[in-house]
Amino acid sequence: MAETFDDFKFNRQILNAIADAGYTQPTPIQQKAIPPILNGQDVMGIAQTGTGKTAAYVLPLLMKLKYAQGENPRALIVSPTRELAMQIEENIRTFAANTDLRTVVLYGGLGPKTQIEQVNKGVDIIVATPGRFLDIYIAGHIVTKQLQTLVLDEADKMMDMGFMPQINRILEVVPVKRQNLLFSATMSDKVHSLAGNFLEFPTVIEVTPQATAAETVEQQLYQVPNIKTKINLLKTLLDKEDDIKKLIIFCKTRVVAEDVFKFLARKFGEAEVKVLHANKGQNTRINSINSFKNDEVKILVATDVASRGIDVSDVSHVINFDVPVVIEDYVHRIGRTGRAYNKGVAITFATPSEQYYLNKIQKLIRQIIPVLEIPAEVFIEETPYQERQDQAREIDLQKRKEDPDFKGAFHEKKSANQHKKFDAEKAKRNPNHPSNKKPSKQNGGAKRSGRKR
Numbered sequence: 256m257a258e259t260f261d262d263f264k265f266n267r268q269i270l271n272a273i274a275d276a277g278y279t280q281p282t283p284i285q286q287k288a289i290p291p292i293l294n295g296q297d298v299m300g301i302a303q304t305g306t307g308k309t310a311a312y313v314l315p316l317l318m319k320l321k322y323a324q325g326e327n328p329r330a331l332i333v334s335p336t337r338e339l340a341m342q343i344e345e346n347i348r349t350f351a352a353n354t355d356l357r358t359v360v361l362y363g364g365l366g367p368k369t370q371i372e373q374v375n376k377g378v379d380i381i382v383a384t385p386g387r388f389l390d391i392y393i394a395g396h397i398v399t400k401q402l403q404t405l406v407l408d409e410a411d412k413m414m415d416m417g418f419m420p421q422i423n424r425i426l427e428v429v430p431v432k433r434q435n436l437l438f439s440a441t442m443s444d445k446v447h448s449l450a451g452n453f454l455e456f457p458t459v460i461e462v463t464p465q466a467t468a469a470e471t472v473e474q475q476l477y478q479v480p481n482i483k484t485k486i487n488l489l490k491t492l493l494d495k496e497d498d499i500k501k502l503i504i505f506c507k508t509r510v511v512a513e514d515v516f517k518f519l520a521r522k523f524g525e526a527e528v529k530v531l532h533a534n535k536g537q538n539t540r541i542n543s544i545n546s547f548k549n550d551e552v553k554i555l556v557a558t559d560v561a562s563r564g565i566d567v568s569d570v571s572h573v574i575n576f577d578v579p580v581v582i583e584d585y586v587h588r589i590g591r592t593g594r595a596y597n598k599g600v601a602i603t604f605a606t607p608s609e610q611y612y613l614n615k616i617q618k619l620i621r622q623i624i625p626v627l628e629i630p631a632e633v634f635i636e637e638t639p640y641q642e643r644q645d646q647a648r649e650i651d652l653q654k655r656k657e658d659p660d661f662k663g664a665f666h667e668k669k670s671a672n673q674h675k676k677f678d679a680e681k682a683k684r685n686p687n688h689p690s691n692k693k694p695s696k697q698n699g700g701a702k703r704s705g706r707k708r
């Protein structure tokens with residue numbers, strides 16, 4: 256199986272674009288799907304978003320198309336939603352950056368004029384939602400006879416959304432001789448029967464659904480009011496937990512990752528901790544991973560983007576300094592532990608504005624993550640005005656996502672209450688800032704001192 260992207264027969268333009276995107280290793284779906292797609296076979300991939308399934312078909316597709324040719328599309332990618340269509344196009348743009356391939360994305364919700372103009376200029380790849388593709392096709396602007404590859408992405412979602420008649424119509428208007436690729440998050444009976452009609456002797460590839468949190472991982476949650484308190488908690492856990500042998504700290508952005516790294520480098524020394532994010536050069540990233548893999552450093556601070564596809568799984572502890580916004584990343588993150596060290600521990604820090612994603616994660620993994628009390632010696636910081644505002648805005652946005660009619664303001668009360676709770680907690684604590692005292696080792700680790708609420 257291909258360990259690196261160099262193992263595939265990609266050309267230089269594509270390999271350079273992959274390196275520029277910061278991908279170091281193909282993900283399992285990429286390892287399995289790219290070779291048969293390059294070979295021209297029909298492929299059915301059962302993989303969820305977050306597994307790298309888009310690049311799994313986009314990369315070989317670009318390799319086959321190579322450069323701009325003629326006026327008419329040679330590949331059609333059908334997506335259930337405009338958002339996914341845009342994401343796919345972004346992927347194509349990234350990987351086709353060193354080629355002159357032309358991509359047009361077609362979706363509804365706005366007038367077709369500009370999209371038609373783009374198609375008329377000549378196009379190699381069309382990414383489209385089913386209805387809009389057919390509208391523009393029926394209006395006579397798309398010539399399908401050069402189509403060689405048809406991709407149906409998130410096929411299960413398309414069927415759930417009632418797009419089956421449009422899909423069937425599309426199948427009628429594309430050439431019979433073509434390569435078909437079908438991706439779906441689930442393998443339902445409907446998907447199975449679509450595959451039967453659509454694919455010829457397909458290679459079926461399934462990657463284990465990510466939404467199963469390993470049983471060997473003990474999950475813990477701390478609810479904290481703000482970033483500074485997260486840092487205080489991190490410090491205490493590192494002081495108290497003797498069994499942290501190999502730790503990855505996940506952060507949501509490279510800015511947070513840099514801050515956490517700087518804090519740890521001051522505490523333990525630059526040589527003891529490494530940081531990994533997409534802004535670091537390729538060599539720096541590889542060096543960081545290798546020194547962590549070889550146990551030269553005990554702590555790696557990383558963002559999800561930088562760590563995806565990197566095979567470091569024998570860690571004793573994972574700390575989610577931030578709750579991942581791409582909720583599938585939670586499972587991916589905690590899966591790094593609980594392997595070589597029989598039992599792993601995954602600790603998550605969550606502020607009030609992160610509760611929203613936490614709820615979604617708990618639904619996804621079908622588990623409630625046990626909440627531990629913040630150890631007494633952790634100093635609970637006041638939430639600075641700006642951070643309080645940011646949190647309130649974030650909670651507003653989340654509410655609006657759930658309910659587009661939501662007008663705002665009522666979160667203020669809720670988050671103010673939450674802050675009051677933290678303030679009361681703070682007042683309860685020893686006024687002479689116990690966080691300044693060195694916590695005694697005999698106190699036991701957070702896990703042991705943790706009382707479930």
Ligand code: AMP
Nearest residue numbers: 278280282304305306307308309563564
């Ligand atoms: P997808 O499942 O296609 O939606 O991809 C999920 C995320 O993983 C996207 O942000 C991709 O950019 C990223 N990704 C895909 N493949 C890789 C890889 N081999 N290495 C690192 N990141 C990747």
